[in-house]
Amino acid sequence: MVVGAQWGDEGKGKIVDLLAQQSDVVCRYQGGPNAGHTIIVDGQTFKIRQTPSGVISGRVSVIGAGCVLDPEVFLTEVDELAERGVDTSVIVLSGNAHLIMPWHVAIDQASERRLGNLQIGTTRRGIGPAYADKASRIGIRVQDLLDPKILRQKIAVALAEKNVWLEKVYEVEPFELEAVSSMYVAFAERLAPFVADTSLLVDRALREGKDVLFEGAQGTLLDLDHGTYPFVTSSNPIASGAATGIGIGPTRIDRVLGVAKAYVTRVGEGPLPSEIEGADQDRVRTLGKEFGTVTGRERRCGWLDLVALRYAVRVNGITSLALTKLDVLSAFSEVPVCVRYRLRDGTETGDFPPHQSDFHHAEPVWQVLPGWSEPLEEAGSLAGLPPNARAYVEFVADQLEVPIELVGVGAAREHVLAGT
């Protein structure tokens, strides 16, 4: 199981791609096209949003029941992958996954506009409204596409309500039943071959002793229940979300690899206690190319936050870590790390504050580690890292009491270092 240990964008795609080489099945269990996983193979860059990263390596690629699917985004992605020679027949899609409908996107956009200063900063892909309808039990699922009569009926029922909201509350254009129905009927024809009983498929693979990899999207602090609510996504990226999102028991997950950047980034609104002050933030952003894969937005950058990472270790049951983008820090003579938070009452804590106001006002307590200036790309293995870079990695592992298994020092597959 590979899970984002921060606010998303930790470089999970690359790690999943690497681990996919030793896996038979790769599964996405939550989220939708709000994700943007970048994978670079043989100099070719793939940016995928709906499909598990394992597709690039030809692994069976499962989109589980806990995901939300935008058929247009998905089919465009499938076509683009096929054009570039990727075998898309390995993709399987749960009939229980919910569909993102055009009104979800329209409502996401309109509601963010309406919130103004209070906006969440969503990716505006309709994620929240689609999950809200799922919870309200008025969502439309992939399996509904397989019966045109039911599909039309469900679209009609939804539109009767959504159009009122769109016109009267958000003052935007309503949708027409005929147009939406015929668009989704056309999608249905193309989606039908991908639909399968994904819970059964994964269970069988596990029983046969195959290696199954679960690919989290977004990150721990964007988790709907355990993240920095309300500045979160609408699903459960944390490790246990894989069991619900795929339909397997939690006892089937035996290893949880947390992926964290060697620093932190956040897109969208919400507090970021270790945010870097001054020009260094721009330096990290430029060196780390910290601009959103999906939205192109600038990511806010901070030094590594061990309080938040310790929390991620806890809520995911992380058994080892991958630390990505260590090379970005090579430009700094000193590297601060947030080791504790100072709370409003002056006390210090190493544990993530359970109350949002404490978190919103938390001040970082820094420990400054010496930097390194040697390039890392040629290190070859963890043991080959320059001494100060190695000391940085060891410091993080000691503080978290979790081994660091992999370290990313560049964009390509071969730039992920392993071994001691």
Ligand code: IMP
């Ligand atoms: P939503 O998932 O589009 O509803 O957005 C909710 C919050 O999650 C916003 O702060 C987004 O910026 C953030 N978010 C969603 N997906 C990603 C991702 O893949 N990486 C980083 N942040 C994300």
